[in-house]
Amino acid sequence: MLTLASNLGAARSQMAFTLGFHIILASLGVALPAMMLIANYRGLRRDDPDALLLARRWSKAVAVTFAVGAVTGTVLSFEFGLLWPGFTGRFGSVFGVLFAIEGIFFFLEAIFITVYIFGWKYLSPWAHFWAGVPVVITGLGGAFSVVAVNSWMNQPQGFSPTSGAVASVDPWKVIFNPAVPYEVPHMILAAYLVTGFLLAGIYATGMLRGRRDRVHRLGLLIPLTVACIATPIQFAVGDTAARAIAHDQPIKFAGMECVQQTSTHVTEYIFGRCTSNGVEGGIGIPGFDSFLVGWSTSTQVTGLDSVPPDDRPPANTMLHWAFDAMVGICSVLILLGLWLGIGWWRKRDFPQSRWFLRAVAVSGVAAVIALECGWIVTEVGRQPWIVYNVMRTSDAVTQANGIWITFGLIVGLYAALGATLIISLRAMSRRWRQDGREPDDVPYGPESGPIPGTPT
Amino acid sequence: MSEADAVAGVLLVGATMYAVFGGADFGAGLWSLLAGGGDSGRRPRALIDWAIGPVWEANHVWLIFTLVVLWTGFSTAFASIFSTLFIPLSLAALGIVLRGSGFAFQHTARRARGRALAVRFFGLASVLTPFFMGTVVGAIAGERVPVGNETGDLVTSWLNPLSLVLGALFVVTGAYLSAVFLVSEARRAGTPDLERYFVKRALGAALAAGTLAVAGLIVLHRDARFVFDSLEGDALPLVIVSFASGLAVLFLLHRGIRRGARVLAVVAVVAVIWAWGVAQHPYLLPQVLTIDAAAAPGNTLTAVLIVFGIALVVVVPALALLFTLVQRNFVEETERPAYEGRTAGIGPSGG
Numbered sequence: 075m076l077t078l079a080s081n082l083g084a085a086r087s088q089m090a091f092t093l094g095f096h097i098i099l100a101s102l103g104v105a106l107p108a109m110m111l112i113a114n115y116r117g118l119r120r121d122d123p124d125a126l127l128l129a130r131r132w133s134k135a136v137a138v139t140f141a142v143g144a145v146t147g148t149v150l151s152f153e154f155g156l157l158w159p160g161f162t163g164r165f166g167s168v169f170g171v172l173f174a175i176e177g178i179f180f181f182l183e184a185i186f187i188t189v190y191i192f193g194w195k196y197l198s199p200w201a202h203f204w205a206g207v208p209v210v211i212t213g214l215g216g217a218f219s220v221v222a223v224n225s226w227m228n229q230p231q232g233f234s235p236t237s238g239a240v241a242s243v244d245p246w247k248v249i250f251n252p253a254v255p256y257e258v259p260h261m262i263l264a265a266y267l268v269t270g271f272l273l274a275g276i277y278a279t280g281m282l283r284g285r286r287d288r289v290h291r292l293g294l295l296i297p298l299t300v301a302c303i304a305t306p307i308q309f310a311v312g313d314t315a316a317r318a319i320a321h322d323q324p325i326k327f328a329g330m331e332c333v334q335q336t337s338t339h340v341t342e343y344i345f346g347r348c349t350s351n352g353v354e355g356g357i358g359i360p361g362f363d364s365f366l367v368g369w370s371t372s373t374q375v376t377g378l379d380s381v382p383p384d385d386r387p388p389a390n391t392m393l394h395w396a397f398d399a400m401v402g403i404c405s406v407l408i409l410l411g412l413w414l415g416i417g418w419w420r421k422r423d424f425p426q427s428r429w430f431l432r433a434v435a436v437s438g439v440a441a442v443i444a445l446e447c448g449w450i451v452t453e454v455g456r457q458p459w460i461v462y463n464v465m466r467t468s469d470a471v472t473q474a475n476g477i478w479i480t481f482g483l484i485v486g487l488y489a490a491l492g493a494t495l496i497i498s499l500r501a502m503s504r505r506w507r508q509d510g511r512e513p514d515d516v517p518y519g520p521e522s523g524p525i526p527g528t529p530t
Numbered sequence: 531m532s533e534a535d536a537v538a539g540v541l542l543v544g545a546t547m548y549a550v551f552g553g554a555d556f557g558a559g560l561w562s563l564l565a566g567g568g569d570s571g572r573r574p575r576a577l578i579d580w581a582i583g584p585v586w587e588a589n590h591v592w593l594i595f596t597l598v599v600l601w602t603g604f605s606t607a608f609a610s611i612f613s614t615l616f617i618p619l620s621l622a623a624l625g626i627v628l629r630g631s632g633f634a635f636q637h638t639a640r641r642a643r644g645r646a647l648a649v650r651f652f653g654l655a656s657v658l659t660p661f662f663m664g665t666v667v668g669a670i671a672g673e674r675v676p677v678g679n680e681t682g683d684l685v686t687s688w689l690n691p692l693s694l695v696l697g698a699l700f701v702v703t704g705a706y707l708s709a710v711f712l713v714s715e716a717r718r719a720g721t722p723d724l725e726r727y728f729v730k731r732a733l734g735a736a737l738a739a740g741t742l743a744v745a746g747l748i749v750l751h752r753d754a755r756f757v758f759d760s761l762e763g764d765a766l767p768l769v770i771v772s773f774a775s776g777l778a779v780l781f782l783l784h785r786g787i788r789r790g791a792r793v794l795a796v797v798a799v800v801a802v803i804w805a806w807g808v809a810q811h812p813y814l815l816p817q818v819l820t821i822d823a824a825a826a827p828g829n830t831l832t833a834v835l836i837v838f839g840i841a842l843v844v845v846v847p848a849l850a851l852l853f854t855l856v857q858r859n860f861v862e863e864t865e866r867p868a869y870e871g872r873t874a875g876i877g878p879s880g881g
Contacts, residue, residue: 138634144590145630151597152623155612159679162601163609167826170602174837177598178845181591185848189855192583243826245833473680474616483624491631498635 082468084477085157088484090453092149094446095488099143100220101445104213104262105269106136107187109297111206116296118199124289128296130194131506132273135499137191142495144184149484157477161460161470164240168233169223171245176219183212214262221261224452225253229322230461252322256315257452263308264448268441270301271407275438276503278431285507295424298434301441302411309404313366319455320367323462324376326455329387330397331363336377340364345398348390387457393450400447403440410437533832534825537603538814540838542807544596546800550707551589553700553799557708558582559629559656560701561731562649575649577724581715590630595841603834604824606677607814611666614675614682618662618693625659628652657701664700668693671806672754673816692746692753699742703799706735710779710795717788718857729783736780743802756816760809768808772801 110132117126151173154162189197190206197205226232232247233240277294320327327333332348333340342363346356361371368374378386387393410433417425424430460467558578565571565578582589601608612619632652635644665688669675674687687693709732716724750758761769775798782791810816814824825831 141634142631145627148590148594148626148630149623151594152612152619154601155597155608156616156620156623159609159613162612163605163679166601166605166608167603167830170598170605170826171830171833171837173598174602174834177591177595178837178841180594181841181845182848184591185845185852189852193855241827243830243833245829472613472616474613474684476616476684480620480624487624487627491627494631494635 081473081475081477082471084481085471086467088477088481089153089157091481091488092146092153092484093453094449095492096143096146096150097445097449098268098442099139099146100217101265101268102136102139102272103143103183104217104265105300106132106139106273107190107206107209107213108266109269109273109300110136111203111210112296112300113292114203114206118203124292125296127289128293131502133191133194134502136187138495138498138502140184140187142491146488146491147180156474156480157472158460158470159472161465164465165233165461168230168240168243168248169226171243172219172223172226172249175249176216179212179216179219183209183216186212217262217265218258221258222249222251222254225257226251227460228257228326228452228456228462229253230464236464253318256311256318260308260311260315260448263304263311264445266304267301267308267407268438268445270297270299270304271434271441272297272438274298274301275435278434282428282431282435291424294434298414298424301407301437302414305404305407305411309408312401312404317367320375323456325378325381325386326452327367328376328378328380329390329393329455330451331375332390332394333363333375333377335379336374338364338372338374340367340375342366343394344402345395348394353394385458387455389454393454396447396450396454400444400451403444403447407437407441407444410434532822532825533828533835534603534821535811537599537825537831537834538807538811538821540834541596541599541603542804544592544599546803548589548592548596549703549803550796550799552592553660553704554708554711555582555589555704556629556656556660556701557704557706557735558712559633559653560705561708561712561728563653563656567646573721574724574727577712577716577719577721580719581712590626593626599834599838602830603826604814604821605826607819607824609679610675610677610681610815610819611670613678613680614684614687615666615669616680617684618665618669618688622659622662622666625655625662627655629655629659656704660700660704661697662688664697665689665693667700667806668696670815671696671750671757671810673756673818675815675818677815677819690753692749695742695746695749699739699746702735702739702742706732706739707795707799709735710783710791713783713788714792729786732783733780736776736783740776754816756813757806757809760811761805764811765805765808768801768805772798772805775801 110129113125113132114129116122117124117129154166186205186208190202190209193202193205226248229252231251232244234242274294274297277290277297280290281294316327316330319330331340332343332346332353334350334352339361340363341353341361342359342365343353344357344359346353346358364371364373364375378390413430413433414424417423417430456462458466458468460470558581562575562578565574597608600611628651632648632650632655635648668690669682669688672690672692674682674690676682709728712728713725713732716722716728747758747761750761775794779791779794779798782788782794812820812822814821826834
């Protein structure tokens with residue numbers, strides 16, 4: 075029992091770590107091509123060489139992040155068998171179809187991303203632009219397929235019987251399960267938000283260091299505008315999702331909000347420590363939790379006490395903090411958007427103050443933290459179930475020992491991978507600065523010099 | 531033919547595509563490693579980078595495709611394979627990470643030392659990954675994967691003569707395919723010296739692959755009688771096709787005839803994979819789990835076949851477009867390796 079428990083702990087740690095790593099790259103993979111194409115479109119339409127330069131540079135970042143994201147994604151598909159053979163062995167025939175669809179999207183994405191990235195030189199400008207469009211569409215399709223699987227784990231349906239081996243499957247009910255309408259848009263918006271703020275943050279940092287040329291200004295403005303438009307929409311979608319979860323997965327919601335007893339007029343706590351006697355510390359707003367769930371303080375909210383302790387999510391305080399941090403960061407980012415909007419409305423330009431640039435510079439990191447928090451909420455909140463109310467995570471885990479070893483190896487490998495990724499992206503940007511515009515200023519047509527970094 | 535057989539066929543198509551395209555990529559990694567450092571290794575490596583740069587990402591999607599079809603169509607088989615063969619599959623996954631990132635970073639690394647390190651990772655992982663995948667196939671063929679969550683032996687299931695020979699065969703087959711492809715690529719790049727360089731290596735790899743194939747047959751005879759007997763029976767025509775094509779490639783390369791070598795090399799590999807598929811039929815795990823017993827419910831199988839149909843209609847033309855653009859030099863990542871005494875061509879030479 076003890077070894078099994080530790081096997082479960084190791085498997086959950088490895089899955090959490092590899093997914094938490096991949097989710098950042100996946101977000102970039104979904105949204106960075108869109109930023110790149112916006113810049114490309116602007117460059118061609120308005121004959122703007124700065125925008126074209128940005129599109130070209132971002133396409134190189136896309137190349138590297140996509141390559142790394144592809145391998146970390148492959149690791150995840152191995153982990154379906156390596157870590158959770160109980161889950162995939164029993165339900166692979168149910169959720170697998172979504173991954174098969176994802177396979178098509180991923181295939182097309184890989185193909186067109188290659189044509190776009192390596193086609194700068196010889197394809198005609200508009201043909202090249204249109205080669206990039208399928209990348210954005212397939213990115214959305216891929217995100218839909220993968221997140222729909224997670225939605226299905228939260229709201230399983232479309233198979234029978236619910237105990238023992240699956241005998242019949244209704245793929246449509248699996249694909250369009252009740253959690254899809256809120257979980258899928260929430261993740262796609264998160265990808266655009268994270269990418270937009272991260273990218274803008276990089277250029278804001280550059281501007282804080284005195285590089286205030288037009289390329290930097292445009293590099294800040296394009297992604298920041300996209301992200302700032304996405305943020306309030308995300309807030310509304312997230313709010314809808316939370317209400318839906320209160321209805322669909324009441325115990326997850328109770329864990330997120332530390333609601334111990336089922337009751338009405340439930341206090342909303344911001345942060346604080348979750349104990350079996352209620353929340354200690356934190357800021358309490360009486361009745362507000364009930365109000366958020368049903369627009370009235372007399373709405374009944376299900377508490378953790380409605381199920382046996384074994385069926386409650388672990389690490390309650392962490393879950394609660396993750397939820398609050400995500401909502402808090404999104405709220406602050408909306409304010410940043412307002413700041414930008416007001417500045418634009420008054421001066422037709424983004425605010426030039428250092429404080430604004432500083433805020434943008436940290437917004438990217440904040441958005442990544444919010445992303446990870448959201449993932450913690452949905453995953454830890456679903457525990458102890460891998461398929462909500464149908465299969466326990468402890469029944470899904472592999473019997474093979476040695477996960478602590480692979481987990482250790484993967485942590486080391488990914489740490490090196492993450493560090494190398496950041497170092498190479500930084501080196502790339504340094505190179506662009508040193509080389510000036512020389513190799514990049516003629517995106518279409520033969521390059522004036524060898525591509526930096528290639529053996530010559 | 532049942533619907534389950536059709537999905538098993540899809541699985542085999544995916545595995546074949548991965549073996550041919552992914553295998554050739556792995557082989558390229560091996561040649562990149564063997565090319566050595568310094569000046570002598572620089573040019574072959576430049577050719578390898580130039581040839582596989584634009585296509586390697588798409589090539590490796592076939593692996594994901596195969597895994598997904600396996601777990602969707604035959605969930606129990608997937609769970610049994612991945613739990614019992616936890617060790618080689620974990621190592622293969624680590625190899626994929628090393629390889630993918632090594633390849634991605636060897637172009638971004640500016641300093642020579644970082645680049646050399648990335649090249650080394652790429653090369654080593656290109657050997658280890660197909661090796662471990664070969665051991666997995668050996669474990670399955672050798673009937674060492676029972677049904678269930680880690681019910682087989684974690685170690686001896688894949689650490690046995692059959693698995694080891696198949697692991698080596700996988701590595702060498704990839705190297706062989708890759709060398710034959712690189713001969714054509716060297717021609718496309720206009721570098722006759724590299725053409726000769728890879729002809730030599732293709733011949734060497736072909737002989738090694740042939741030797742290992744014979745060794746494999748001997749071990750199969752001793753260790754996996756069911757598969758061996760079918761190879762001698764229903765699958766015999768395919769085995770003969772593979773053998774004949776392999777010999778023909780040797781002859782063509784030796785005589786300096788380039789036309790047809792690439793196609794025949796692919797035929798040789800594809801035929802042997804399909805021979806294996808036919809030999810296993812009606813089993814997914816020989817003598818342990820039949821295709822029908824492992825198959826998912828009917829609706830899922832239908833859905834997989836529909837998705838595969840869509841993939842054929844959508845992905846194949848896109849792939850064809852990519853390969854055409856690459857072959858006509860419209861799409862390239864790194865500089866084409868220059869031929870001594872000639873300046874590197876700029877601009878499309880074909881289309």
